[in-house]
Every structure is written in structure tokens, then in C-alpha cells.
Amino acid sequence: MWVCVSDIFDVKLINCRKVIGSAKGKMPENLFMDKLQEMLSKEINGKKYLLVLDDVSNENRNKWLKLIDLLMGGSRGSKILVTSRTELVANVTGTNSPYFVKGLTKEEAWLLFEKMAFKQRKESENTFKVTIGKEIVQKCKGVPLA
Incomplete structure (x- = not known):
């Protein structure tokens, strides 16, 4: 559940x-x-x-x-x-032992973003879209759900 x-x-x-x-x-x-x-x-x-x-x-x-x-x-x-x-x-x-999840590294976050946002590889060749994408990734601070 x-x-x-x-x-x-x-x-x-x-x-x-x-x-x-x-x-x-x-x-x-x-x-x-x-x-x-x-x-x-x-x-x-x-x-x-x-x-x-x-x-x-x-x-x-x-x-x-x-x-x-x-x-x-x-x-x-x-x-x-x-x-x-x-x-x-x-x-x-009163948890037994908490597990602290760390955010993604900048590289991991970019790879995930790139994979999800640029489904067709052509977009990742567009420097303007890549620049905007990297700004978005930076604002998300390694949190994939963001």
C-alpha cells in the first residue's frame, strides 16, 4: 500500500x-x-x-x-x-535506522535530464537547449523528482 x-x-x-x-x-x-x-x-x-x-x-x-x-x-x-x-x-x-538518500551528482543529474528531455538525440546537439537544460538541472540540485 x-x-x-x-x-x-x-x-x-x-x-x-x-x-x-x-x-x-x-x-x-x-x-x-x-x-x-x-x-x-x-x-x-x-x-x-x-x-x-x-x-x-x-x-x-x-x-x-x-x-x-x-x-x-x-x-x-x-x-x-x-x-x-x-x-x-x-x-x-522511532525508526530502527534511517537511510539518508543523497541527491544525484551533477553528472548523473545531467545524464538523467538529457535522457528524459532529449528523446531524439538531435536536441542535445542544440547548444541553446543544452544551456537551458543545464540551468534547469542546476536548479533541481540533484533531486530527480524535481
């Missing part, structure tokens, strides 16, 4: 609606929390799951504990992977 969290860390929205939506392929309607918890329990209880919480920015420990409580029904071996831009989130979640 994959849930993009971004700036809003609402246990009801993230945990119940988005997780259920990720598992079933359809986000449930705006139900009361107890009904959403029931649906979530039915979805994960006794099952092994991998849940990716992507781009988390929440630094409130109490909200994490509420969320984790709701996800404890999975079978042994279930995992939750959290991606974040800050180390503080890793500390708040």
Missing part, C-alpha cells in the same frame, strides 16, 4: 481513508472514524502488509502513536516505510 502524506497529517484521513483506498483501489466515502477503523482492521488484520507513507512532515509524536496503534493488526513481518525530508521525522517515528 502506498500513501502520499505530504503536509496534512490527519490520522483519519491518512490512516483510514487513504490506506483503505490504497488497499482496495477506491477511497471510502467520508465515514465516521469508528467505521473507518473497522474497515481498516478488516483490511489488515492477520495479513502481512507493506505500507509506504511517502513525504511525511509530521513531527508530533502523539499523532504517530495514534496512527501506529491503528496499524498494529497486521501479521508478523508487516512493515511501514516512511519517507521524509527531515531527520526529525525519523526520530519521532
Whole structure:
């Protein structure tokens, strides 16, 4: 299951609606929390799951504990992977050992950009387009998603 969290860390929205939506392929309607918890329990209880919480920015420990409580029904071996831009989130979640991803080097970033932007090799021969492309790559600071 994959849930993009971004700036809003609402246990009801993230945990119940988005997780259920990720598992079933359809986000449930705006139900009361107890009904959403029931649906979530039915979805994960006794099952092994991998849940990716992507781009988390929440630094409130109490909200994490509420969320984790709701996800404890999975079978042994279930995992939750959290991606974040800050180390503080890793500390708040009580992660085992954070893995820090480094940005691409200038060369790697340019090769990726060139491959994606210049699908026909002719464009990479145009010095004007190459100059603009290198400016874009520099502004992205090695972050491929940018």
C-alpha cells in the first residue's frame, strides 16, 4: 500500500481513508472514524502488509502513536516505510535506522535530464537547449523528482 502524506497529517484521513483506498483501489466515502477503523482492521488484520507513507512532515509524536496503534493488526513481518525530508521525522517515528538518500551528482543529474528531455538525440546537439537544460538541472540540485 502506498500513501502520499505530504503536509496534512490527519490520522483519519491518512490512516483510514487513504490506506483503505490504497488497499482496495477506491477511497471510502467520508465515514465516521469508528467505521473507518473497522474497515481498516478488516483490511489488515492477520495479513502481512507493506505500507509506504511517502513525504511525511509530521513531527508530533502523539499523532504517530495514534496512527501506529491503528496499524498494529497486521501479521508478523508487516512493515511501514516512511519517507521524509527531515531527520526529525525519523526520530519521532522511532525508526530502527534511517537511510539518508543523497541527491544525484551533477553528472548523473545531467545524464538523467538529457535522457528524459532529449528523446531524439538531435536536441542535445542544440547548444541553446543544452544551456537551458543545464540551468534547469542546476536548479533541481540533484533531486530527480524535481
